[in-house]
Amino acid sequence: MKKFLLWFFGLGLLAVIGVLAFLWFNLNGLVKSGVETVGPKFTGAPVTLGSASLSPFSGGGSLSGLVVANPPGFNQPNALNLGKIDVSVDLKSLSGDTIIVNHIRIEQPEITYERRLTTDNLAALLANIQKAAGEPAPSDPNQPAKKVIIRELTVTGGKIRVAIGSLPAIPVPLADITLKNIGEDKKGASPAEAVSQIFGSITKGVTSAVSSAGPEVQKALSGATEALKNVGGAAVDGVKNVGDKVKGLFGK
DSSP states (O other), rough: HHHHHHHHHHHHHHHEEEEEEEHHHHHHHHHHOOOOHHHHHHHSEEEEEEEEOEEEETTTEEEEEEEEEEEEOOSSSSSEOOOOEEEOOOOEEEEGGEEEOOOOOOOSEEEEBOOSSSBBBBHHHHHHHHHHHSSSOOOOTOOOOEEEEEEEEEESOOEEEEOTTTTTEEEOOOOEEEEEEEOOOOGBOOOOOHHHHHHHHHHHHHHHHHHOOOHHHHHHHHHHHHHHHHHHHHHHHHHHHHHHHHHHHHHO
């Protein structure tokens, strides 16, 4: 009987080690796949992740090479390259309905600000994210939707690339951003709501930095806006001329 118990507990220990080993070697691949699958549903644009290095034992780790592409209609390939992201999660919260994230630190992100006549790429992304945040999550009675509380999020060392037409991008520094207790007021926010709040703060920081940038940036933005207006007017005139010619083929 004693040998049987030792064998039984030994087998159980091997099973636990096997599960932990599986988590250790597969967790990062699962995170990468999840980010690249769920991210586009929020942003309406492709999202890629270079690599993830997360520990299932400590709840800490980092993400590298997280890139959010521009939405359709913009010339620059990417809107955000978020560099290195350090993350710490409260492991005890993973078994509950609300996941507690101790901190998220985004270091040296590069953000491209591309202006169009009536909008910009960040505003377009934010509109997509806010739409996702306003849509109810798919209901599953066997698996309640997870919520999240983020104790602290910081963005440091950011740089903005102001892209105007075919001109070389103009660099503008981004002031550090700190957000605390995201989702705390409602005892947990949906992932889409949390992303919406974070991206909204980043967008606000970018537009503030661009609007207060030097005369070089303001002159370029003003010139680009006028050029877009002129192109728009010429396009309307061109469509009208084509329409007149088509009508002429069939008589008045």
